[in-house]
Amino acid sequence: MRVTRDFLRGRGRDAMSEADKDILERAVDRIDTLPARTIVTRRGDRLRNSTLLLEGAMCRYMDARDGFRQLVALQVPGDFVDLHGYPLHRLDHDVGTLTEARVAVVPHAAIDSIVADHPQLARILWRSTLLDAALHREWIFRIGRLDAAGRIAHFLLETYHRLKATGRGGNGTFELALIQQDLGEACGLTSVHVNRTLRRLREEKLVEAVRGTVTILDESGLARVGEFDPDYLYLEEGPWQAAAA
Amino acid sequence: MRVTRDFLRGRGRDAMSEADKDILERAVDRIDTLPARTIVTRRGDRLRNSTLLLEGAMCRYMDARDGFRQLVALQVPGDFVDLHGYPLHRLDHDVGTLTEARVAVVPHAAIDSIVADHPQLARILWRSTLLDAALHREWIFRIGRLDAAGRIAHFLLETYHRLKATGRGGNGTFELALIQQDLGEACGLTSVHVNRTLRRLREEKLVEAVRGTVTILDESGLARVGEFDPDYLYLEEGPWQAAAA
DNA sequence: CGGAGCGTTGAAGAGCATCAACTGGAGTGG
DNA sequence: CCACTCCAGTTGATGCTCTTCAACGCTCCG
Numbered sequence: 292m293r294v295t296r297d298f299l300r301g302r303g304r305d306a307m308s309e310a311d312k313d314i315l316e317r318a319v320d321r322i323d324t325l326p327a328r329t330i331v332t333r334r335g336d337r338l339r340n341s342t343l344l345l346e347g348a349m350c351r352y353m354d355a356r357d358g359f360r361q362l363v364a365l366q367v368p369g370d371f372v373d374l375h376g377y378p379l380h381r382l383d384h385d386v387g388t389l390t391e392a393r394v395a396v397v398p399h400a401a402i403d404s405i406v407a408d409h410p411q412l413a414r415i416l417w418r419s420t421l422l423d424a425a426l427h428r429e430w431i432f433r434i435g436r437l438d439a440a441g442r443i444a445h446f447l448l449e450t451y452h453r454l455k456a457t458g459r460g461g462n463g464t465f466e467l468a469l470i471q472q473d474l475g476e477a478c479g480l481t482s483v484h485v486n487r488t489l490r491r492l493r494e495e496k497l498v499e500a501v502r503g504t505v506t507i508l509d510e511s512g513l514a515r516v517g518e519f520d521p522d523y524l525y526l527e528e529g530p531w532q533a534a535a536a
Numbered sequence: 537m538r539v540t541r542d543f544l545r546g547r548g549r550d551a552m553s554e555a556d557k558d559i560l561e562r563a564v565d566r567i568d569t570l571p572a573r574t575i576v577t578r579r580g581d582r583l584r585n586s587t588l589l590l591e592g593a594m595c596r597y598m599d600a601r602d603g604f605r606q607l608v609a610l611q612v613p614g615d616f617v618d619l620h621g622y623p624l625h626r627l628d629h630d631v632g633t634l635t636e637a638r639v640a641v642v643p644h645a646a647i648d649s650i651v652a653d654h655p656q657l658a659r660i661l662w663r664s665t666l667l668d669a670a671l672h673r674e675w676i677f678r679i680g681r682l683d684a685a686g687r688i689a690h691f692l693l694e695t696y697h698r699l700k701a702t703g704r705g706g707n708g709t710f711e712l713a714l715i716q717q718d719l720g721e722a723c724g725l726t727s728v729h730v731n732r733t734l735r736r737l738r739e740e741k742l743v744e745a746v747r748g749t750v751t752i753l754d755e756s757g758l759a760r761v762g763e764f765d766p767d768y769l770y771l772e773e774g775p776w777q778a779a780a781a
Numbered sequence: 782c783g784g785a786g787c788g789t790t791g792a793a794g795a796g797c798a799t800c801a802a803c804t805g806g807a808g809t810g811g
Numbered sequence: 812c813c814a815c816t817c818c819a820g821t822t823g824a825t826g827c828t829c830t831t832c833a834a835c836g837c838t839c840c841g
Contacts, residue, residue, distance in 0.1 A: 335767070353673070355681040356763050363673040375670075378663035383670045383768040406659055410651045417662045418623035424665065425620075425628045427672035428598070428608040434679045435724030436600040439797070470819060479680030484797055486821060502819095518601050522580070523628040684829070715787065729829055731789060788837075795830075804821070811814080 294319055294395050297369030298343060299419055301456025301527055311412040318401035319343070323394050331386045338376035340396045344368055347392030348468045352476065353384045362477040364426065365389075365450060365469075369457045375420045377402050390468040425523045434479045437518065439488045442478040444517030447498055447505055452521050463507040467500070492516075539564055539640050542614030543588060544664055546701025546772055556657040563646035564588070568639050576631045583621035585641045589613055592637030593713045597721065598629045607722040609671065610634075610695060610714075614702045620665045622647050635713040670768045679724045682763065684733045687723040689762030692743055692750055697766050708752040712745070737761075 295315050298304065307315075320340070325331060331349070332338065349366040351373075363384060366372045376382055377399050406413045426449075433445045450467060454460040471489070472482040480488070492498050497513045499506045507513060514520075540560050543549065552560075565585070570576060576594070577583065594611040596618075608629060611617045621627055622644050651658045671694075678690045695712060699705040716734070717727040725733070737743050742758045744751040752758060759765075 351673075353677045353681075355677070357681075359681060361677045361680040363676045375666045378659055379666050379670070379770065383770075384673060406655045410655070410658070413655070413658065414623055414651055417658075417665070420662070420666060420669070421620045421624050424669040424672055425624070427669055427676060428596075428629060431608045431672060431675050431679060432598045432600070432606045434676060435606040436598075436602075436604060472819080481798060482820085483799080483822090486819095487797095490821085525624065525628075717787080726830060727788085728790090728831080732829095735789085782841100784839105784841090786837100786839085789835080791832105791834085793831085796828090798827075799825085800823105802821100802823085804819100806819090807817085809814100809816080811812100 294322065294345060295343060297345070297457045298371065299415070300369050300458070302422060302525055303415075303418065303527065305527070307412070307415055311409065311415065314405060314409055314412055318397050318405065319395045320398050320401070321396050323396055325388045325392045325394060327388055327391045329388050331388060332373065332376075332382055333385050334382055337381050338373060338399065340398050341374045341377055341402070342372045342386075343395040343397060344370045344372050345393040345395055348389040349386065349392055350389055350473075350477075351384050351386050360385075360476050361479065362473070363430065364423065365477065367450070367453050367457060368459065370423075371397075371416070371419050374416060375423065389473065422525055425525065429523050433517075439478070439480055439484055440492060441517050442480065443474065443485065443488055443492065444497065444513045445519050446474070446478055446517075447500070447507070448510070448513055448517055448519045448521075449524070451505070451507060452524055452526065456524075456526055463510065465505055466503055467505045468503055539567065539590060540588060542590070542702045543616065544660070545614050545703070547667060547770055548660070548663065548772065550772070552657070552660055556654065556660065559650060559654055559657055563642050563650065564640045565643050565646070566641050568641055570633045570637045570639060572633055572636045574633050576633060577618065577621075577627055578630050579627055582626050583618060583644065585643050586619045586622055586647070587617045587631075588640040588642060589615045589617050590638040590640055593634040594631065594637055595634055595718070595722075596629050596631050605630075605721050606724065607718070608675065609668065610722065612695070612698050612702060613704065615668075616642075616661070616664055619647075619661060620668065634718065667770055670770065674768050675722075678762075684723070684725055684729055685737060686762050687725065688719065688730065688733055688737065689742065689758045690764050691719070691723055691762075692745070692752070693755070693758055693762055693764045693766075694769070696750070696752060697769055697771065701769070701771055708755065710750055711748055712750045713748060 293312065293316050344366050346368050349372055350362050351364040352360045352362045354360050373386055433442050437445060451460060451465050454465045459465065471485045475482045475485045489500055497509045497516065499508060538557065538561050589611050591613050594617055595607050596609040597605045597607045599605050618631055678687050682690060696705060696710050699710045704710065716730045720727045720730045734745055742754045742761065744753060
């Protein structure tokens with residue numbers, strides 16, 4: 292089975308030819324396992340490799356003066372976590388694991404060859420970094436315009452759809468390795484307020500989150516609260532489209 | 537004089553060979569002038585061209601249900617406003633002008649040729665879209681972790697540095713075509729609170745913003761309030777580095 | 782000269798942060 | 812096997828930041 296099986300899965304992987312998939316697969320130098328809750332790369336680091344997340348959860352974040360951090364991205368399996376480090380050379384933020392993580396390491400030299408010799412695959416890699424940027428934009432919207440309930444609803448739905456696209460979760464349930472503190476750091480809230488807000492969402496029978504498992508009770512109600520529309524995830528045919536058809 | 541003169545100016549343009557600059561210049565199909573305060577492309581639009589901003593100010597934004605909008609990017613001259621539309625094909629947000637804008641239109645077909653035949657230039661275009669993503673991340677941090685004064689301070693310093701990199705502004709002064717309402721939409725604040733916060737920043741002799749002109753009175757003080765570090769702009773040698781040397 | 786758009790200010794209140802205390806479960810060592 | 816600690820979650824009390832609503836002034840322009 293291919294190590295890169297989940298790359299762009301459910302999000303345009305079909306645009307890759309079998310040859311492209313082989314080339315990407317061969318670009319992998321090695322597989323690493325990273326322990327939970329550790330820093331992988333720091334702001335300012337010069338990168339020589341990029342990391343494809345195979346299993347587990349990672350995040351990208353920035354530190355504020357007061358000691359709190361702001362997550363700028365949650366990475367799920369199939370994500371090319373720091374591919375943007377390839378054209379940028381150095382990172383503008385920290386990267387860390389949330390759970391133990393299995394990753395494939397891809398040397399930038401291998402990507403150089405892809406860019407030089409396989410423009411079609413290069414465009415797909417480029418595209419994958421821009422899917423990340425689309426997520427960034429939605430995070431700006433989420434934090435800038437939604438209240439606490441909306442932010443959490445939106446974040447949970449986003450994560451649900453992303454995980455579902457890779458075959459993890461579905462049927463309204465998924466595993467989420469974030470504690471309430473992390474959730475707050477993702478949504479610009481304190482863990483205390485996350486706790487109260489989750490209680491409200493639970494009382495309103497919209498969503499439940501207990502011990503790392505999220506259960507969506509009322510997806511359309513949650514989508515209303517979070518003003519959520521999965522367009523920006525650029526997913527392939529999904530259940531909301533299938534339902535409309 | 538080259539139309540694409542300001543592309544990546546002050547932010548890695550030197551990595552482009554003269555040949556690359558010529559190729560990019562020839563990729564321009566035509567020059568358009570867009571009126572102020574109009575929508576250029578809408579969420580969901582399929583794009584066949586991308587737009588290089590030559591003069592003026594544009595923005596990218598998303599609408600919330602309550603009628604307010606959230607800016608996700610401010611575009612200054614030299615920005616390839618919607619180059620991400622090339623690998624993504626369709627947009628996940630709206631693009632509009634703030635002032636009258638002069639733009640260069642680049643057909644995606646021309647970029648196809650660049651990707652196929654000029655990998656070095658393609659990587660530079662790729663990089664330019666990731667500079668945008670780095671800005672997105674900093675916007676997430678700004679809105680998620682800073683208070684009103686910090687957000688405005690950070691936003692003004694970011695814009696100052698970006699404009700300075702293209703030769704516009706410097707010496708602590710620059711033209712900013714945003715009304716207080718826009719500033720609020722960029723920073724996740726109401727225009728009323730922007731007004732009060734600007735007054736405070738003025739009273740503390742940090743920055744003045746009157747009728748489209750921003751005057752930075754105390755750059756280091758402002759940077760402290762906004763927790764601002766221009767690293768993420770990936771600027772070439774600038775005054776803060778020159779001062780350190 | 783009247784209106785529209787932007788800026789400014791005041792008053793009141795909602796939402797979220799802060800501080801603090803307590804619960805329950807998991808892991809650890811006696 | 813039980814005390815102990817640690818960590819995540821939970822809840823209460825209080826106050827600040829920012830929003831909301833409203834009014835008014837200024838400037839530009841038809």
